Amino acid sequence: MTKKKRENISLLLFVAPAFSLYFIFKLYPAFSGIYYAMTSWNGLSRTKQFIGLGNFIEIYGDKHFWNAMLFTSKYVIVMLIAANVLALGLAVAIESRRKGKGIFRTLFCMPNMISMIIGGYMWNFIFTKVLYYLTDHWGMTFLDKSWIGNPRYAFIAIIIVSCWGIVGYLMIIYMAALQGVPAYLMEAASLDGASSWQNFWKVIFPMIRHSLTICIFWTLNSMFQVFDVIYSLTGGGPGRATQSVAINIYEEAFTGNIRYGYATAKSMVLFVIVFLITVVQLRLMKRRELEL
Amino acid sequence: MKAMKKLISAAVVMCLLLSLAACGGKKEEPANTGAKDVTATQAPAKEDGKDSQSSAEPKEAELNIMMSFPQYMDQWETYVQQFKDKMLAEENIKLTVNLEMPSSDQYESVLQARLTGDDAPDLYTIHSNNLKTYNEAGYLTDLSGEVLAGKIFENVKNTVSIDGKLMAVPIESTAWGVLYNKDIFTECGLQVPNTLDELKNVCKVLKDKGYTPFLLAYQEQWVPQLMTALTIGGKVSGEAKDWLERMYADNASYAEIIDIFDVIDVIMQYGTDRAMEEGSEAGSADFANGKAAMYVQGTWASNTIMTANPDFNMGVFALPVNNNQACTMVNLSTSTTLAVYPNSKNLDIALKFANYVLDDKDSSALFQSCSFNPIATVHNYETSSWVKEAYEYVEAGRAYQDLVLPNSVTDEQGKLLQEYYVGSVTREDIIKALDDKFKEANRLSKQN
Numbered sequence: 001m002t003k004k005k006r007e008n009i010s011l012l013l014f015v016a017p018a019f020s021l022y023f024i025f026k027l028y029p030a031f032s033g034i035y036y037a038m039t040s041w042n043g044l045s046r047t048k049q050f051i052g053l054g055n056f057i058e059i060y061g062d063k064h065f066w067n068a069m070l071f072t073s074k075y076v077i078v079m080l081i082a083a084n085v086l087a088l089g090l091a092v093a094i095e096s097r098r099k100g101k102g103i104f105r106t107l108f109c110m111p112n113m114i115s116m117i118i119g120g121y122m123w124n125f126i127f128t129k130v131l132y133y134l135t136d137h138w139g140m141t142f143l144d145k146s147w148i149g150n151p152r153y154a155f156i157a158i159i160i161v162s163c164w165g166i167v168g169y170l171m172i173i174y175m176a177a178l179q180g181v182p183a184y185l186m187e188a189a190s191l192d193g194a195s196s197w198q199n200f201w202k203v204i205f206p207m208i209r210h211s212l213t214i215c216i217f218w219t220l221n222s223m224f225q226v227f228d229v230i231y232s233l234t235g236g237g238p239g240r241a242t243q244s245v246a247i248n249i250y251e252e253a254f255t256g257n258i259r260y261g262y263a264t265a266k267s268m269v270l271f272v273i274v275f276l277i278t279v280v281q282l283r284l285m286k287r288r289e290l291e292l
Numbered sequence: 293m294k295a296m297k298k299l300i301s302a303a304v305v306m307c308l309l310l311s312l313a314a315c316g317g318k319k320e321e322p323a324n325t326g327a328k329d330v331t332a333t334q335a336p337a338k339e340d341g342k343d344s345q346s347s348a349e350p351k352e353a354e355l356n357i358m359m360s361f362p363q364y365m366d367q368w369e370t371y372v373q374q375f376k377d378k379m380l381a382e383e384n385i386k387l388t389v390n391l392e393m394p395s396s397d398q399y400e401s402v403l404q405a406r407l408t409g410d411d412a413p414d415l416y417t418i419h420s421n422n423l424k425t426y427n428e429a430g431y432l433t434d435l436s437g438e439v440l441a442g443k444i445f446e447n448v449k450n451t452v453s454i455d456g457k458l459m460a461v462p463i464e465s466t467a468w469g470v471l472y473n474k475d476i477f478t479e480c481g482l483q484v485p486n487t488l489d490e491l492k493n494v495c496k497v498l499k500d501k502g503y504t505p506f507l508l509a510y511q512e513q514w515v516p517q518l519m520t521a522l523t524i525g526g527k528v529s530g531e532a533k534d535w536l537e538r539m540y541a542d543n544a545s546y547a548e549i550i551d552i553f554d555v556i557d558v559i560m561q562y563g564t565d566r567a568m569e570e571g572s573e574a575g576s577a578d579f580a581n582g583k584a585a586m587y588v589q590g591t592w593a594s595n596t597i598m599t600a601n602p603d604f605n606m607g608v609f610a611l612p613v614n615n616n617q618a619c620t621m622v623n624l625s626t627s628t629t630l631a632v633y634p635n636s637k638n639l640d641i642a643l644k645f646a647n648y649v650l651d652d653k654d655s656s657a658l659f660q661s662c663s664f665n666p667i668a669t670v671h672n673y674e675t676s677s678w679v680k681e682a683y684e685y686v687e688a689g690r691a692y693q694d695l696v697l698p699n700s701v702t703d704e705q706g707k708l709l710q711e712y713y714v715g716s717v718t719r720e721d722i723i724k725a726l727d728d729k730f731k732e733a734n735r736l737s738k739q740n
Contacts, residue, residue, distance in 0.1 A: 040739055044404055045429050049739075128511070128569035148511060149568025149714050237513060238568055239711035254401065256700030257736050 055265035087170035120232025177211035508567035509575025513706030529692035530619030625694030698733035
């Protein structure tokens, strides 16, 4: 046995425990989902009727699903920009501080440790009670908006809470990248007379491109599946005005007509869309990364 | 090469072991929160001295019960304990009961997983609206021949029967309409309205006296949905009697009952502000503190209301739909029922438990401690004043049996009423959307 083979095998063995769990609880359900997507199973009956592509044809004409898709895309685009700009800004601001780095890092990362369901209910309380208290008692009338009932303000509320939840996580990634930028490059740049603005865009930013790739990949991926924030904040309401695709799928599977098969088909469609977008994104961004 | 084969097989074995451990681990620990084993260590009945029966070795048996009452865990545990003592004393059976109470939001999915996975509990609670689906899938036992069947009130029995056969034991049954603040009504010298015009008048008087007539809490979709439940129920039972039947035959439209929006408009027009920002619990608390005089909400909210204000003087009246008093009725509905799994290993004991739920001697105490309403002749306890008020309507024949609409239509009504409130849909949009949804549900139920 060659050394190479030996190494491979030990690698496989080390991966085996995690991989078997991954296989049983992720891969197997994902692939069996392809089969369920072609049935009209209601999650209860013992027989599953195979209906081929019937579900997918129905999705094509499903107004609510595509409205949810549109809403989710809007949400993803806004989040992509807002969350990453905020996170990078915070990371740079904290990194440039001499004292208290640890405290700020912990503070901003804290919301990420709270489950977003709980975060959502907390903010629900803020939007429906605290803000109105400020309006009624302190005269801050600009806060007197229908934060849950008006689709436009509900969207803003959702963006605020989502940013609050994930900015800390992205910030940590950016901070790690910032710490990896060699000090001599920045020193050399400033000796050559670069302003700190130029220093950031010409030296630091290109050096942290790889973390930008990761962060955008992660935000794209997870924001397309947004569920908990919206579920706990607006419940997708009023009506379906703030319904994301994940909530639409959940409702199809667990409420109303209880259509497991159809809901699985919808999640297949979501998967394909997210997959295509992330592949394109990774291709584009990988090309622009720099290495020393 | 040999060594490599060995290694690979070792890896495979490890994978298998791990997967077994993963599956096994799930089964051993009670997968559901709140599951508790109530094993009897000492049966008090035995200490009475008469242990003629205990001379024979008691038979052992096991019963699995799953219920959606985590809030009444203690009461049911006590009741199960009583049942076990009874079994030991009367039948010489040493019973182990696994009583599981998953939290209500996961209850359905846990139950469905257990049923389809051939790990069904012997007894389980389901919502009466789901009885039909479960019956078609073969998960219910016909209880018509049991002793309990004779004890249940006739109008309650109808809510849990399919084709005249009793398919489950009703547990939670409610008569409900609109809650109102009796103190405010007395102060304004108002009577309970029986027609739409009277309701409009009540609203006007209340407004003139500086009170907000209706409390609106529309954040959760099921709360606005209560308005359609009451109005459609009243309208259909009073005037359009075959409407629902024709809806199920794709042969009717919501346009026929469009006047239900007249009263919905009145409620919304005379309601509190910021309804979309008000949850149901917050709404109950605000109602208890006098923020508004009326609240379209079931008597199940009484717990929250009375906690928020113990001195609250609450009443119930039937919501008028139009000026035809025949349509002004309260809703009589059964929510939670207890079903018996037909392929249970201990079917006879499971049936005994089902009968014991309506036991002549012990049932009253259980129902009273859970503050359930009386549903059978064996229940002879005093109920709260508002429950009595609602049941006065039932006794006067002014109650209708809750309409069973497809779940998806019920959900859609809640969504559309939210949108109606914020002004993004009109009456006509709602009618079209609901007609479509009903047709879709009909199509799907045929497919399965």
